[in-house]
Amino acid sequence: MALYHPGVTKCPICNQLVGASQKRTGFSHFIEDENDPLWRFSDAVIHYDCFMNWESKEEYLKRYMAAGLKWTPEYYEPKIALNVKKKGRIYGGKL
Numbered sequence: 001m002a003l004y005h006p007g008v009t010k011c012p013i014c015n016q017l018v019g020a021s022q023k024r025t026g027f028s029h030f031i032e033d034e035n036d037p038l039w040r041f042s043d044a045v046i047h048y049d050c051f052m053n054w055e056s057k058e059e060y061l062k063r064y065m066a067a068g069l070k071w072t073p074e075y076y077e078p079k080i081a082l083n084v085k086k087k088g089r090i091y092g093g094k095l
């Protein structure tokens with residue numbers, strides 16, 4: 001699963017920092033080839049809105065699923081603290 005560091009992690013779509021209070025989602029590493037145009041989005045933390053409006057979203061998700069990984073629009077942070085505790089789940093990808 002991608003690591004998230006407030007004030008350090010940048011969204012690969014808009015190249016802006018991903019703030020601690022900003023809605024975000026994450027993906028596990030699944031593309032080995034560094035020359036692949038989607039490689040830098042593999043193992044990434046991405047602003048949720050950036051991802052949802054991303055032109056390559058469909059292709060990316062198709063390949064993510066094909067790699068045996070799961071992601072749904074419910075996989076995002078931060079959630080309301082109560083929800084996080086109840087579900088015990090952080091955003092997508094394998095640990």
Ligand SMILES: [Zn+2]
Pocket residue numbers: 011012013014015016046047050
């Ligand atoms: Zn962004």
